Structure formats: structure tokens, C-alpha cells
Amino acid sequence: MSRPRRRATFVAIGTSAAIGTAALGTAAVVGRSLVLRRRTAGVSELADKIPEHSAYWRDQRRKGGELLYVALGDSAAQGIGGSRPNRSYVGLLAKTIRAASGRTVRVANLSQSGARLRDAIEKQVPALAKLSPDIVTVSIGANDIASFERDRFERELRYILDALPATAIVADLPSFYLGEFERRVLAANEIVRRVAAEHGYAVAPLHSTTRGRTAARTALRDVAKDFFHPNDRGYAVWASAFEPLVRAAVGALVTRPRA
Known part of the structure; x- marks a missing residue:
């Protein structure tokens, strides 16, 4: 994959728009040119991590476990921006499931960096159909905000949600903080x-959870080097939006006999 293509992948990632907006506000304080230089270098560095994260999750999918946790999503589920792939919100939730259930957990992370709704329809939904998950989380659609069309968004989202098990946990979109993109997110x-x-x-209330972090704090503390993706702190915030619902789902599972 060439460098321009990797960069295009990151431009398409919806969560980056939210944090990028906050970063530009911070730029007025710390110096716009410094932020932009760091952002450019960060985009390149994190783009190089995409194959590493993908390989990690492919390996995890091959492992065994008493419970099967399946995640649908985009680069945030892959953990781009985290210090390690398992520091994504998916990795953190897998840890929560293990601790709450006392059982081993197999993770099938079907997400793709840069994925939009139609990408999930084409690749992730067919893969899900071949599995029998105990817990499913879905965080998808942020990458559709740049070209948001209400009717198309609803049509494609319905297709995905129609394919989920009844116990699935679906996140709303994260806050984009300001401007037209935030208005689209609200819609x-x-x-x-x-x-x-x-x-x-x-x-899972991802929007209100991320909105609760001030723009300045998010830009300075909770994002990776590209000022787009969450870092380890940011992923802990994302995981906190899912955790109460995941724990409740685990509670419904623990009475089942072990496989």
C-alpha cells in the first residue's frame, strides 16, 4: 500500500474529524504550525501501524475461548493510535468480559480501518453471519459523516442492524464537537x-461520553500523535461508554453452562 493511499485511509476516518476539530482550537494556543507538523508526522506514523494491528486481530480470532466476543467497526476498534492493538476499546472490553465472566474469551474483531457503513455491509456482516457470538459490539458510521446523506445512512444502517443478534450493543457516533460535522453527527x-x-x-452512549471531555483536554490528553485517533486514555473513555452494557450482557451469560 503506497503512502498516499494510507493517508487517504486516515482522512476518511470519521473519529479523526472530531478530534481534529478540537486540535485546531488548541492550535491557537500552542501554535498552529507546530500542531500541523506533528499531525502530518503522526498520520504517517500511525498509517504504518495499520498492518500490525490487522495482523494482531487476525491472530486473536484464531485463538480459542469459552465465550466469543465479536466487534464490528472501523479504525477505533482496530486500536489505531493506541500503544498496542489490545489497548483499543475492543481490547479493553475483552478484558472486562474475561474479568466479569471468569471465562476465557475469543475475540473476533471484524473491523477495518477506514470502514464506512457500506464496507461493513460488504465484508463485516458476511463474516458475522458465519459466527455464533456471545457478545457483539458495533461502532460504525463515523466515516460516513463527511459525505452524510440521511436516507442512505439510514438504509445502510438498517441493513447492518438487521443482521445482528438480539443482544448486540450498538454505539451512537462520537462527538465531533463543533461545526457542520457535529450537526451531521446529531442527525x-x-x-x-x-x-x-x-x-x-x-x-452505548458514545456521543455523550466523548462530548463530556472538553475540546482542549481531548486534544492535549486523549488523542494520538495525529491529533485524530484516541490514544490509550482516549480508548479508555470509549470503553467506558460500553462497559455497563457489556457487564450486563456478561451477567446474562454466566448462568449458562460452560462449553
């Missing part, structure tokens, strides 16, 4: 919550 999240409610899915 998209109305769709996410409404369609999830129609299906009876629990909704």
Missing part, C-alpha cells in the same frame, strides 16, 4: 438510536 445519532430502539438493541 446521524437520531437515526442510530431510533433504528436501534426498533430492534431492541442496547445503545
